[in-house]
Amino acid sequence: MEKVNLTEKFSKFSDYWSPKIAGEINDSYVKLVKLKGEFVWHHHEQEDELFLVVKGKLLIKLRDRDILLEEGEFVIIPRGVEHLPIAEEEAHVILLEPKSTLNTGNTQNERTVANPDRI
C-alpha cells in the first residue's frame, strides 16, 4: 500500500485518451488520464463513471446539454447516459469506474484501450 502523488504520476506519461491504473479499490479502478481534443460518443451499459478534473477543463457533452468541468470539479455520469468528452486544451482527469469499464463503453474502435497500463 503506497500513497499516490497525482502530480508525480501525471508527469510519467504524455499520451492522450489512454487511462493508467493508479489504484484499485473494491471492484473499481482509480485511473489517471490526459485528455486533449474530442473523444467519441459512448455510454456504459452497467457502470457509472466519475470524472474529476485536476488540471485544465473538460467539456462533457450530453445529448440534451453540456457540462463544463473546471479544476476541482467532478461529475458522475450514470450508466446508460451517452456522453462525449472534449478538452480544448490538455486536461488531467481522475476517473473512477468499475474494473469492467472500457474507455469507449459500447463503442469499440481504435481508441479502445482494453488493458490499461498501471502507473
Next chain:
Amino acid sequence: MEKVNLTEKFSKFSDYWSPKIAGEINDSYVKLVKLKGEFVWHHHEQEDELFLVVKGKLLIKLRDRDILLEEGEFVIIPRGVEHLPIAEEEAHVILLEPKSTLNTGNTQNERTVANPDRI
C-alpha cells in the same frame, strides 16, 4: 446529474469527522469530510477505502508505519487494515467507499455517523 465543485461544497459545512455524501457511483459513495485532531483506530472488514487530500495534510497511522498525505495525494487502505487518521490542522478530504461503510468501521462509538447527510 449535476457537477460538484469541491470548494463550494466544502464551504457548506464546518463540523469535523462527519462525512457528507457528495455523489453516488455504482455501490459506493463519494464523501467529503473535514478532519481535525485524532480519530479512532479502526478497520473495515469488507471494504477498501480511499482518502484523497484536497487541502491540508492527513497522517494515517498504521500499526507498522505512518503515511503522510499532502494536497493532491491519495491512498487506498485495503479492507482489514487498521488505521488511525490524524490531522494536526484542518484537512479537507475526499473519501470513496462502499455505501455499507461506517466511518468508524469495526468500532462503534459516539463518533460513528450511521446516516451521513447529503450535501
